[in-house]
Amino acid sequence: MVEFTLWDILRNLLLAARWTVVLSLIAFAGGGAVGLVLLVLRLTGNRVADAAIGAYVQLFQGTPLLMQLFLLYFGIALFGVETSPWMAACVALILYASAYLTEIWRGCVAAVPRGQWEASASLALGFGQQLAHVVLPQALRIAVPPTVGFLVQVVKGTALASVIGFVELTKAGGMIANVTYEPLLVYGCVALIYFALCFPISLYAGSLERKLHVGRR
DSSP states (O other), rough: OOOHHHHHHHHHHHHHHHHHHHHHHHHHHHHHHHHHHHHHHTTTTOHHHHHHHHHHHHHHSOOHHHHHHHHHIIIGGGOOOOOOOHHHHHHHHHHHHHHHHHHHHHHHHHHHHHHHHHHHHHHTTHHHHHHHIHHHHHHHHHHHHHHHHHHHHHHHHHGGGGTTTTOOOHHHHHHHHHHOOOHHHHHHHHHHHHHHHHHHHHHHHHHHHHHHHHHHO
């Protein structure tokens, strides 16, 4: 019987944690790009776009991420389209992140006083110019802390990709636990690695919030 040292366990978990980080970054960047497009469309005032995006947000916020992963990975195959666990995880997490980020940012834009829109309109600025030069720079100060904080949720959400066979930190932990017969030690190490990934982000989000709060005084 092969014996595994603590270093063997940690080394393999850290190798798998690379994919957790990569998947988190792809989901956050992709979700941010899609969320920004949805936000701009919603701010145009088009009722059809607003209703459609509102339904999109409610769909992805009102259903479990686990179910979204299952539907993308197994459901698409029913139509004869093959997809890999990697692709399904990326798409599901991008859609999930975009729904939350567009709603977070919409609230931040709504926090900008209406008078800023009116003042910029009085200067004959177009809709795009109002957003780029007046509204979004102010909303950005409000949006940074909750946006950075949401990254923690994305990192933890990647653990669900393990159910469709994507080998990230949680999936690797399960595989190692089955081989070493030491689930307490292995999952304890998994929890510590997640903590090491998420805690600095939480601290940074809190620090940004304090700095921006002071800056608005």
